Amino acid sequence: MQVHKYDVVIVGAGGAGMRAAIESGQRAHTAVLTKLYPTRSHTGAAQGGMCAALANVEEDNWEWHTFDTVKGGDYLVDQDAAEVMAKEAIDAVLDLEKMGLPFNRTPEGKIDQRRFGGHTRDHGKAAVRRACYAADRTGHMILQTLYQNCVKHNVEFYNEYYVLDLITVEEDATREDGTTYKQKRVAGVVTYDLASGELHIFQAKSVVFATGGLGKIFKTTSNAHTLTADGMALAYRAGIPLEDMEFVQFHPTGLAGLGVLLSEAARGEGGILRNSDGERFMERYAPTIKDLAPRDIVARAMAQEVREGRGAGPNKDYVYLDLTHLEPEHIDAKLPDITEFARTYLAVEPHTEPVPVFPTCHYAMGGVPTNIKAEVLQDNEVVVPGLYAAGEVACVSVHGSNRLGTNSLLDINVFGKRAGIYAAEYASTAEFVELPEAPETFVTEQLEMLRNSSGDQRVATIRAELQDTMDLNMQVFRSEESIREALDKIYELKGRYQQITVQDKGKRFNLDLLEALELGFLLDMAEVMTVSAMHRKESRGGHYREDYPDRDDENFMLHSMLYKDPGFETEGVKGIRFDTKPVIFTRYEPMERKY
Amino acid sequence: MSTPTVEKEPASKIDLAESGDGAGAVQQFDITLKVRRYDPERTEDAWWDEWNLTMFGTDRVLDALHKVKWDVDGTLTFRRSCAHGICGSDAMRINGRNRLACKTLLKDLDTSKPIIVEAIKGLPVEKDLIVDMEPFFQSYREIMPFMINSSPTPTAERVQSPEERQRFDDTTKCILCAACTSSCPVFWTDGQYFGPAAIVNAHRFIFDSRDDAGDMRLEILNDREGVWRCRTTFNCTEACPRGIEVTKAIQEVKTAILTRSL
Amino acid sequence: MTATNSEAVLPAQGIEAPRSGRIDPKYLRSSASSGSFEMVAWVFMRVSGAALVVLIFVHLFSNLMVGEGIHQIDFAFVAGKWANPVWQFWDLTMLWLAMLHGTNGMRTIINDYAEKDSTRLWLKSILYLACAVIIILGTLVIFTFEPCLLDDAGNLMDYSPSFCESVVN
Structure with missing residues (x-):
């Protein structure tokens, strides 16, 4: 067992993690722990752009951006956070440009901008060109640029180290009003070195979680195989609540059957969605901005078309993304990668043929609750000193119930930077929290259990069944019945998970073993998501209940907070405590959301 | 410029009956x-x-x-x-x-x-x-794969014309998968050659109008294990999953080193 | 790094370094080369290659096409050519360029295909030695060539070029 000591430990080396590392690495002794080589992170899969009100091509300002973000999130957005993000977006883009990011340029040599779903001028009057981009590889460029700058600043990476436990301690503390509570403090993390199979403990004053999302809960997803909710599950197991987990974004244009992402930029550049009759159906759902409506609306509209029998293809189970009316040179210049995906994976030529698309699980709006300093909250108010989270794993909440396109690249840059700065700042004055006795015990036991299990359950089977049931019951349309079905299935799968077995018993690069652990994370998070969805008896943003099709501000203008707590039961599921947290309003009153 | 989203009659462009087999019929x-x-x-x-x-x-x-x-x-x-x-x-x-x-x-x-x-x-x-990918990333790190610009930082973005941006577009696509470097016979011999991927990433900065350290990178690649070990077998170009013209990029770096020396 | 971190366990203090610092020694470049030898060699290959095309084709043309063609080549013909300083220079250039070009090509091939340093050293030593021998020998021949050889009786050998008549007499 090796113990390493660092001022700041960053978990995850995607956009948020590396953005934090660039800040923290220059201020404090920092290590980045990542289960993938940094450039493999899924930030690189983002395509369309990163919004900031630079007003390089059209009149724009950050206040409009804030409004769009709030409205896009169906008013479940914490408006102070949205303001911070929209305001700092401008610097975030300029920072990246100065780090060397090769943005597309206007003829004058400034950063070019394009239209994107839900981004409008003057509070919804018309679509605005706000997304700064580099062809349809903006995420790739961001990831590469951040990695390049980590190399520049000699950031210390521990590649292929899986963080398997968050070490926290609890102390008695007293509030100002004299009441007592348990204050959590972070001491470090337990990691597993994939190459050697050895455990390493990292003791740290600050820990930044930037572990990304949970897309692999679903079968059809644009997410990487490695996005298995690790960070959320670890925080949850350590007694930290999870906020708004019912809100999952389904990206409208995933390649049908595969889920591979085709950027919203395709519609930003003029692409049109059509049903089997060739009708531009978005005109019926969002008369003003049509195909550039926010993703939840478009995804639902597509699913609705298919349900009503207007789907295309032999099984009538997808719709078309039509780019054929655009100039081929324009498509090749602005959307080179996604057209290649269509050619490679579906043998469809986007210049002349419509591309089959269907919604694909894309993004978790919820996650580990943080404040605008990226500090993790252990309940509605109390901060866990030294613990930070940024990116998809966190819920600030800037995305509310539905994230606008491009706002995730923005989120990782704005809050990644903040997390890095505040984590280093905290570490400069704080002391190390003493490690508890044998902090690795839990992980060791888990690993031993999996290695020595005599069960007969296979990881892949359970995972596939989980993904099937989630796709079937928890996708864009949900109802009490379907959610109940998902919950029952998850309960069954969690039982079977106890009898799981792995074939690879070795120490070296044992990915078989880690897939089993990741499945544990997925099951936990699927359960939390489903319970949370059951509890929210309204439709808002990415969460649509057929039995409650309207938004209900009176009862549900609140964030959901779910705690792992053995003494409680929520929606018939033992061990989960449900609570709510008020939404922060600054300037915008909730209105009906129409586009 | 964005093409305006004008309405089109679908029948004129798409024959939906014919394009029906898109992703459906899976053999x-x-x-x-x-x-x-x-x-x-x-x-x-x-x-x-x-x-x-x-x-x-x-x-x-x-x-x-x-x-x-x-x-x-x-x-x-x-x-x-x-x-x-x-x-x-x-x-x-x-x-x-x-x-x-x-x-x-x-x-x-x-x-x-x-x-x-x-x-x-x-x-x-x-x-x-x-x-083990470490030797590969070590070569990558050695060519200083980050922008170096010593001029005062402007408040807004650094200006770069679309043509200047286009100059190095091809090599920005690299995903560091090592397909090129590990397809290179020269690299197979003793692993000393910097390899195509490192050169591609150097190219990305050498030809970026905003970068000031092109000379330093050229000096690094003028090493005996640098660009001159390239035998233009085109294995790297053939292997690149991103369609980067790797060999061409290497040749451009050679030319740049020569031009600088003359 | 802050002062409070002084007790941090760093790789230097006995803990195995993270893998990002661990590289198979085989891949570490021994030392950065100084100067531009490889660049000069690269340019030389291209320039000498182009020059050799001219040198060799003129050589072939003058030897094989002009006059009686291939049938004219004998001791006298060669001696006749080397009596002319232009041809002496021509052949000298051809010799040097061809040998250096070929040797550098071989050097490259050895670099690319010999996997062990010792093998490389041996092969290259042999190569350079062979190259040096041939260049020196060739140069000597061109400059010390005696076209008008006499037999024991003091008469011109019968394959001597015609201009020897005047030289001897």
Whole structure:
């Protein structure tokens, strides 16, 4: 067992993690722990752009951006956070440009901008060109640029180290009003070195979680195989609540059957969605901005078309993304990668043929609750000193119930930077929290259990069944019945998970073993998501209940907070405590959301 | 400029009846997958394993590997992440050519013969298809793959014309998968050559109008293990899953070093 | 790094370094080369290659096409050519360029295919020695060539070029 000591430990080396590392690495002794080589992170899969009100091509300002973000999130957005993000977006883009990011340029040599779903001028009057981009590889460029700058600043990476436990301690503390509570403090993390199979403990004053999302809960997803909710599950197991987990974004244009992402930029550049009759159906759902409506609306509209029998293809189970009316040179210049995906994976030529698309699980709006300093909250108010989270794993909440396109690249840059700065700042004055006795015990036991299990359950089977049931019951349309079905299935799968077995018993690069652990994370998070969805008896943003099709501000203008707590039961599921947290309003009153 | 979203009559562009088969009609076929295995914990020598699998028309080599790992033999080990060709985790030698497993459709290979999968060459194999990537990233780090600009930072962005931006566009696409470097016969010999990937990433900065350190990078690549070891075999260009003209980039760097010396 | 971190366990203090610092020594470049030898060599290959095309084709043309063609080549013909300083220079250039071009090509091949440093050293030593021998020998021949050889009786050898008549007499 090796113990390493660092001022700041960053978990995850995607956009948020590396953005934090660039800040923290220059201020404090920092290590980045990542289960993938940094450039493999899924930030690189983002395509369309990163919004900031630079007003390089059209009149724009950050206040409009804030409004769009709030409205896009169906008013479940914490408006102070949205303001911070929209305001700092401008610097975030300029920072990246100065780090060397090769943005597309206007003829004058400034950063070019394009239209994107839900981004409008003057509070919804018309679509605005706000997304700064580099062809349809903006995420790739961001990831590469951040990695390049980590190399520049000699950031210390521990590649292929899986963080398997968050070490926290609890102390008695007293509030100002004299009441007592348990204050959590972070001491470090337990990691597993994939190459050697050895455990390493990292003791740290600050820990930044930037572990990304949970897309692999679903079968059809644009997410990487490695996005298995690790960070959320670890925080949850350590007694930290999870906020708004019912809100999952389904990206409208995933390649049908595969889920591979085709950027919203395709519609930003003029692409049109059509049903089997060739009708531009978005005109019926969002008369003003049509195909550039926010993703939840478009995804639902597509699913609705298919349900009503207007789907295309032999099984009538997808719709078309039509780019054929655009100039081929324009498509090749602005959307080179996604057209290649269509050619490679579906043998469809986007210049002349419509591309089959269907919604694909894309993004978790919820996650580990943080404040605008990226500090993790252990309940509605109390901060866990030294613990930070940024990116998809966190819920600030800037995305509310539905994230606008491009706002995730923005989120990782704005809050990644903040997390890095505040984590280093905290570490400069704080002391190390003493490690508890044998902090690795839990992980060791888990690993031993999996290695020595005599069960007969296979990881892949359970995972596939989980993904099937989630796709079937928890996708864009949900109802009490379907959610109940998902919950029952998850309960069954969690039982079977106890009898799981792995074939690879070795120490070296044992990915078989880690897939089993990741499945544990997925099951936990699927359960939390489903319970949370059951509890929210309204439709808002990415969460649509057929039995409650309207938004209900009176009862549900609140964030959901779910705690792992053995003494409680929520929606018939033992061990989960449900609570709510008020939404922060600054300037915008909730209105009906129409586009 | 964005093309305005003008309404078009769908019938004029799309014959929906004909385009109906898009992703739907999926044929099924049998393949033999033959993988070179290595696990020093089990045995010192590498060995070959073969599996017969039934796969579908849209399946990729990665799907076949997953099918084995998930349904047959959990010890089969390989790296993968995004599964659509942008993370660069799963570069491997497929039928003797460096490819990303997630971008190689089975139906595009000759399925009448076994599909042969090996780890990429030239880097130390750690287990099955996993190689040690550190030497590869070390070369990458040595060419200073980051922008260096010593002029005062402007408040807004640094200006760069679309033409200047276009100059290095091709090499910004690199995903560091190592398919090129591990396809290079010169690299196979002794691993001393910087390799195509490092040069491509140097190219990306050398030809960026905003960067000031082009000279330093050219000096680094003027090393005896630098660009002059390139024999223009074009293996790298052929291997690149991103379609980067790697050999051309290397030649451009050679020209730049020469021009600078004269 | 802050002062409070002084007790941090760093790799230097006995803990195995993270893998990002661990590289198979085989891949470490021994030392950065100084100067631009490889660049000069690269340019030389292209320039000498182009020059050799001219040198060799003129050589072939003058030897094989002009006059009686291939049938004219004998001792006298060669001696006749080397009596002319232009041809002396021509052949000298051809010799040097061809040898250096070929040797550098071989050097490259050895670099690319010999995997062990010792093998490389041996092969290259032999190569350079052979190259040096041939260049020196060739140069000597061109400059010390005696066209008008006499037999024991003091008469011109019968394959001597015609201009020897005047020289001897």
